[in-house]
Amino acid sequence: DAGVIQSPRHEVTEMGQEVTLRCKPISGHNSLFWYRQTMMRGLELLIYFNNNVPIDDSGMPEDRFSAKMPNASFSTLKIQPSEPRDSAVYFCASSSYTRTSGRGDEQYFGPGTRLTVT
Amino acid sequence: AQTVTQSQPEMSVQEAETVTLSCTYDTSENNYYLFWYKQPPSRQMILVIRQEAYKQQNATENRFSVNFQKAAKSFSLKISDSQLGDTAMYFCAFMKRNNQGGKLIFGQGTELSVKP
Numbered sequence: 001d002a003g004v005i006q007s008p009r010h011e012v013t014e015m016g017q018e019v020t021l022r023c024k025p026i027s028g029h030n031s032l033f034w035y036r037q038t039m040m041r042g043l044e045l046l047i048y049f050n051n052n053v054p055i056d057d058s059g060m061p062e063d064r065f066s067a068k069m070p071n072a073s074f075s076t077l078k079i080q081p082s083e084p085r086d087s088a089v090y091f092c093a094s095s096s097y098t099r100t101s102g103r104g105d106e107q108y109f110g111p112g113t114r115l116t117v118t
Numbered sequence: 119a120q121t122v123t124q125s126q127p128e129m130s131v132q133e134a135e136t137v138t139l140s141c142t143y144d145t146s147e148n149n150y151y152l153f154w155y156k157q158p159p160s161r162q163m164i165l166v167i168r169q170e171a172y173k174q175q176n177a178t179e180n181r182f183s184v185n186f187q188k189a190a191k192s193f194s195l196k197i198s199d200s201q202l203g204d205t206a207m208y209f210c211a212f213m214k215r216n217n218q219g220g221k222l223i224f225g226q227g228t229e230l231s232v233k234p
Contacts (some may be wrong), residue, residue: 109163
C-alpha cells in the first residue's frame with residue numbers, strides 16, 4: 001500500500017513567486033495534516049483537515065498561506081507571495097481517526113517537500 | 119497550552135548498548151496520547167511507538183520501550199541493543215484527543231548517534 005505522497009520533493013523559487021505543494025494521503029484516511037520543519041521553530045502544525053473540512057488552522061502563519069482539500073485524496077498548500085523565511089521542509093501526514101473506536105491516532109508522514117525561497 | 123521538552127540535544131551510544139532518551143511534557147488534559155518519531159538523514163518521519171495516557175502499562179515495540187510516568191509527566195524512550203540504523207533524530211510528541219482527531223505537538227528533538 002502506498003504511503004503519503006508529496007510533490008514536488010524539492011522546490012526552489014524566487015521571492016514573490018507562488019508556490020504550490022501537493023499531498024495525496026493514504027487511501028481510506030480521513031484526517032490530513034500539514035506540518036512545517038525549520039531549524040528555528042522545529043516541527044509545527046500549520047493546518048489539519050478532518051473529512052475534508054479544516055479543523056484547526058491556527059498555525060497558518062499569515063494570509064500568504066492557504067490550504068485546500070477538495071476531496072479525500074488530495075490537498076494543496078499554497079504560498080503567495082513566497083518569502084525567504086518560508087524556506088523549510090513541509091510535511092503532509094494522514095491518519096484514519098475513528099471517533100467510535102478511538103483508534104487511528106497514528107499519523108503517517110510523507111517524505112516532505114524541501115522549499116527554498118531565494 | 120501543551121509543551122513538550124527534550125532536554126538532550128545530542129546523545130551517542132555504542133552499538134549493541136542501551137540508551138534512554140528523555141522527554142517531559144506539560145498539560146492539564148487527562149485524555150491524550152504520546153508518541154516517539156524517528157527522523158533519519160533521509161528526513162522521513164517514522165513512527166516508533168505510541169502510548170495512551172489512560173494505560174498504565176508501558177508500550178513496547180521490539181527493541182523500543184517507553185517509561186511513562188503520568189504523574190511526573192515524563193515519557194522516556196529506551197532503545198535496547200542499539201543498531202547503526204538507529205542513528206537519527208528522535209522526536210517526542212503529544213496529542214490531545216478530541217472528537218476530530220488531534221494535532222501533534224513536538225519536542226525539539228534529540229540527535230542520536232550509534233557508534234560501531
